[in-house]
Amino acid sequence: MKINFPSIPLAVGALTIALAGAVIGMAPANAETGVFVTTQSGATTCNLLSNQVACEHASGFWQTAGRYGMAVVGQDGTFQWIDGDIGTCEPDCGGGPTVLTYGTEYHIKGWTIEPSSDGTSFTNDRSGRGMFVSIQNVDSF
Template sequence: MRISHGIRAGVAAALLVAAAAGCSTTTDGAARCPGCGPGGEPSFPTSKPTVSPPTTPTPSPTPTPTQQPPFGGGQTLPPSDTGYVYIETKSGLTRCQINAQAIGCESDFTNPPVVNGEPANGVEVTASGSVRWIAGNLGDIPTTPLDYATYHAVGWTIDASPDGTRFTNDGTSHGMFISTEGVKVF
């Protein structure tokens, strides 16, 4: 059976129209995110939590790696639902995430060690005193800005001063003193 040229052209045109109608760069429908808020997007805090300085200001001596922080006094920073406390130093140059087992901080260090061919911009210290340098990024964490004062968070004492920040585990007395100039682990 022979198909005439006119019918063949009509069939080809119909196939082209059908093919073009089936091609699209969008997909109809709505995004679904179980447990997310309206609109299907997860919700994160849009503003930083605020922390007021302690009610009875006390002079903060310059911490040194051998000096033990006071375990009394100071404001307690509550953890998130996942057990982390996220802080940012008053200078804004260092950000940290703290849980009961470790503290991980990110900063623009002077002369950091090289990790996998890149200068480290992060350091992690465990409650047992182990240290690990990291080349990475903490991402968009909801930090609490600190003042120059003493704080407590998930078993750690934080003593923030203009010279740097000292983190001491309340149970083991291990920790670190961190500033952009470097890190001292104890």
Template sequence: MRFSQNARRGMAGGSLVLAALLAGPMLISGCSSVIDGKPVAAPGTGPTEPNFPTPRPSITAAPPSGPIGVPPTTPANPTAPAGAIPLPPDENGYVFIETKSGITRCQINKDSVGCEAPFTDSPMQDGEHANGVHITSAGSVQWILGNLGAIPAVTIDYKIYDAQGWTIDASEAGTRFTNGHTGHGMFVSVEKVSTF
């Protein structure tokens, strides 16, 4: 049987399309694979946090703006306890702290406090122990997996501080955060977290 020139071209083109359709999945499957599990970096294989400069703000008190010896008529934060050291927020309304031990780091804004630490008794999240806890001024608590990254944290001493309406009472046993408006908060240590 003889085919016309056009018929032969059509069959040749169809054969190429058919060959491409049949070979395509085999070619693609050879270039991809799925590996189950979670990536885990070996110690010393790279940075664990972003590596960019972050200035650490100073917590030194500003000189008085009014006459010396005359107390201000209203405190900067009316809910802050007397003698609390004020921690000014950054331009986005956040205060970043690190405990004196260097183990716990937290970010604070008017609405919430979130802390990161190697907790020894935290709940499991996605098969791992949570390393973060977050509480809102309304008392809502959430455990998370995360990394605060290279935050410009101020290292606090074992004293009382005020940040964005939260009183921070730092001690060797842990750090207590209390919202001055609602009374809700949490006590954070590596061994335990208590909310109220």
């Protein structure tokens, strides 16, 4: 089953704007708002923009990666670990982030999202680049 979600404007605050500026360069202060999603297990939360996806593990790190903070991939496949917190969408997203159901393909902000019990892939629709996040690790492609 495929589900297309419209972009829902969210007040995500200065942290996301600062993150966008750090990853993509000079971003206007009101350039774009993100869409928050979380995995069915609740272990990973991500914020999607058209030009990047930022994810964080519920515990704050991926154990095998030995990293803290956020895993961020740009639409061109550029990958970075960034110290910080993607924040929360409350109260602006109507009760919380969109929960990604295993086996359902999502299309949000130019990204194809494929969640499964093994992990979730985020693939940019234009470049085919992205990342796979799981409880154990993060891999960019």
